Amino acid sequence: MxxxxxxxxxxxxxxxxxxxxxxxxxxxxxxxxxxxxxxxxxxxxxxxxxxxxxxxxxxxxxxxxxxxxxxxxxxxxxxxxxxxxxxxxxxxxxxxxxxxxxxxxxxxxxxxxxxxxxxxxxxxxxxxxxxxxxxxxxxxxxxxxxxxxxxxxxxxxxxxxxxxxxxxxxxxxxxxxxxxxxxxxxxxxxxxxxxxxxxxxxxxxxxxxxxxxxxxxxxxxxxxxxxxxxxxxxxxxxxxxxxxxxxxxxxxxxxxxxxxxxxxxxxxxxxxxxxxxxNPVTGTEAVTAFAADREPERLPDRVHVLGSGSAAAGAVARLEAAGVAVSLGPVSSGDAAAETARSLDVETVETDPFEPISAAQRATVATLVRDADATVLADFVVGSGNRSILETVDESDSLVVIETRSFAERNFAGGAARERYERYRERALEVPVSRVLEAVTAAEGNRSGPQSSVPIDSDGE
Amino acid sequence: MYRPARTVAWSAGLLVVLVAVVLSSAALGPVRIDVLTVAMAMLNAIVLPTGVTVGSWSVPVLGVSVPALGLEYAPIFSFDVPATRQIIVADVRLPRIALAATVGLALAAAGTVMQGFFRNPLADPSIIGVSSGAAAGAVAAIAFPAVIPFGGLRLSAFVGALGTAFLVYGIATEGGRTPVATLLLAGVAVQAFLGAMISYMLVHSGDSLREAVVWMMGHLNNSQWSDVAFALPITLVGVLALCAFRRELNVLLLGEEDAHHLGIEVERTKLLLLALASIVTAAGVAVAGVIGFVGLVVPHIMRLIVGPDHRILLPTSALAGASFLVATDTIARAGPAVVPVGIITAALGAPFFLFLLTRREVQSL
The missing domain is CATH 3.40.50.300 (P-loop containing nucleotide triphosphate hydrolases)
Structure with missing residues (x-):
């Protein structure tokens, strides 16, 4: 005091x-x-x-x-x-x-x-x-x-x-x-x-x-x-x-x-x-937000994603967040894309690791691709086990390609697979994963790729 | 962490400085008196009550007498000092010195509080118009002595000062809240209006113009013990009461909402601080006129020396203000030219304040 x-x-x-x-x-x-x-x-x-x-x-x-x-x-x-x-x-x-x-x-x-x-x-x-x-x-x-x-x-x-x-x-x-x-x-x-x-x-x-x-x-x-x-x-x-x-x-x-x-x-x-x-590390919720104002006005109803890793995970998350019915596969369980798809409750064709794809799974993928308004190839890895899957892409006439690494690094199925992929790539829109929404919309509206023989419908359908 | 011992040490030190300044001041003047004689004369002037008498007490200001118990006083020292010197020291110089110390104490304490309260380094004791109100009251009393019903200049200035403070507070208060920014602006507006009133009165003041102007410059000429008797009790009680709110002043620096969360009744504390600071300022201004820069510069100097903590800043600023005004008033009355002390404080204070501004210290209130 x-x-x-x-x-x-x-x-x-x-x-x-x-x-x-x-x-x-x-x-x-x-x-x-x-x-x-x-x-x-x-x-x-x-x-x-x-x-x-x-x-x-x-x-x-x-x-x-x-x-x-x-x-x-x-x-x-x-x-x-x-x-x-x-x-x-x-x-x-x-x-x-x-x-x-x-x-x-x-x-x-x-x-x-x-x-x-x-x-x-x-x-x-x-x-x-x-x-x-x-x-x-x-x-x-x-x-x-x-x-x-x-x-x-x-x-x-x-x-x-x-x-x-x-x-x-x-x-x-x-x-x-x-x-x-x-x-x-x-x-x-x-x-x-x-x-x-x-x-x-x-x-x-x-x-x-x-x-x-x-x-x-x-x-x-x-x-x-x-x-x-x-x-x-x-x-x-x-x-x-x-x-x-x-x-x-x-x-x-x-x-x-x-x-x-x-x-x-x-x-x-x-x-x-x-x-x-x-969150893969803490196991608690992780929120990823995408700006809604970048979203195209009219989105395709269904999109199938073929691929794995962060490219496929990113495509699935963005499409799902925008309200597109998205499917994924085939993807081996445990892959980042498979984890994302599971947490988002996305329809997925999952294969056991190191196992070849069964005929039933191939048929499912083929149906999904056919029913989809657009197909996204996101860092698709081709090996002897899933070579046949690549062929299902023939069924899709609006293609989007996302590549974070070159195809040569992802191809384990030889020259024939490379030629097929190159053909798809030529008629696809190639974009970074952040622009997948615009790409699927554009691809769907422009059914024919640059070298497609399919005529362009006036209403895009 | 705050150490009370530091405050006690600084206050004791500044009290010693004040005594030294007072002794030196009383020694200086047209007649030079050595410090020892001054000290003895001052001790001779000290009286202590020795008995009780029943008599009448004349109320200092109102000029009426009331029956009261009185005290008999007797000096306790009787040093051998020549009669003329005793009179010069005890009856001529000492009242003025005591009044300077009182006013300096009041203005520096009020300035410290206002700067903390407004969180503004440019705040001074009269920021909400206390000085303008005092000046208006004083000029009215000087210019129209017949119109003013009060017992003269001093009370008129005091009432004008407090009336202005409450007017500004009333204008700025809405719905139980008094935003500091509104208070500041209301103060500026009311000061401007009072400035116009003062100018009008000066124009029509005739022969008393000079007296009014000198009053407004701030001076301690013709100081009487009755001035001290008026200002000192108000100042002491007010400053001690402000000292009881030193911690609140600190916490208020965090902002009003934080202060509320730390247990302070913000609006009530603000009103109390404002009222106390205004009363103290009004007491000083009423007896000495508008003396500028003491309340602005002294708190800044002490803030540089002891830091921003009001627990040490407020008492040390008050004591330093007392010494500062005694010293500057000595220059004013015993210097090369006899001038109102307000001129000296402003002439010394303004350059020093500019020096502080360029050193950036002022910005870190």
């Missing part, structure tokens, strides 16, 4: 110390806060004429990590501000651990909810440690100096966020990513049972993104309840227990990542074509 503090206290010019202030912070570096539930009950909010939230209801259980996803302008930040108590909803209520966050003094709500804001723009030269210390404000009485609890909490928060080595640097002289971690440290030092994070990884490089979310995950394991707006859907799927997809101010989907991240839900919310496949 400084001389000034003592004098001010004696003068009685300011509210006295809060008697509850000290008793709530327990000794030790990490007093695990009592787990609490967040309940958002029918919250609506408008800014003037603009309705930002419409009857949003959510319940977040103790120890749950909920990711808030959705397109820009869906109301994610607004919902987080309503939950943190910064913004009062027009109607509805938010309770945290049974406390109405909009009906209590900010000192009370700040001991329940810590917030990591989106733009941590601090334009003054406080040392990092002092900024983290500000997280202790809700726990301290007006006239107290930082006590051992405060010091321990600050040092602990610095260590957990790996900002201890920055502790004495001025906050305005560290990088944006480091600043983001300092703000997270401040929230940790606040020792609240609930944390609200708005894009905590937005300005971080990939290793710090993962490090930060791992840390948040740890905080959740310790019993904290966390809700975070996360732009990166793959990271959200990887770290969150549950995702809430917000679109146009209301909850579009709510549930485990696998049930929220579906092509249909994402297409509706984001207005983009997207496919969801398992």
């Amino acid at each position: 400084t001389a000034f503090d003592r004098l001010t206290e004696r003068f009685g010019v300011a509210p006295g110390p809060d008697p509850g202030a000290r008793s709530e912070s327990k000794p030790g570096p990490e007093p695990s806060p009592d787990p609490v539930t967040i309940t958002v009950d029918d919250c609506s909010l408008s800014f003037g004429e603009l309705s930002v939230l419409q009857s949003v209801s959510l319940s977040i259980e103790p120890g749950e990590f909920v990711g808030l996803v959705g397109p820009n302008g869906a109301g994610k930040t607004t919902l987080l501000r309503v939950i943190s108590g910064a913004l009062e909803p027009g109607s509805g209520s938010v309770t945290v651990g049974g406390v109405d966050v909009h009906g209590v003094p900010s000192r009370t709500s700040s001991r329940l909810v810590a917030v990591v804001p989106q733009d941590a723009s601090l334009s003054f030269s406080f040392p990092v440690r002092d900024v983290v210390e500000m997280g202790r404000h809700p726990h301290r009485s007006r006239f107290s100096s930082p006590g051992p609890d405060d010091r321990a909490a600050v040092e602990h928060a610095l260590e957990r966020t790996r900002t201890a080595e920055l502790a004495d640097r001025p906050i305005d002289e560290i990088s944006g990513g480091q600043r983001q971690r300092v703000v997270l440290a401040r929230a940790i030092a606040q020792e609240t049972p609930v944390m609200v994070l708005d894009e905590p990884t937005a300005s971080l490089d990939i290793n710090h993104q993962v490090e930060t979310l791992e840390l948040v995950r740890e905080l959740v394991e310790e019993g904290r309840t966390v809700i975070a707006a996360i732009h990166d859907l793959d990271l959200a799927a990887r770290y969150c227990d549950r995702l809430v997809l917000l679109a146009d101010g209301s909850v579009a989907r709510d549930g485990p990542p696998s049930s929220v991240l579906t092509g249909g839900a994402l297409a509706d919310a984001f207005d983009a074509n997207a496919v969801v496949t398992p």
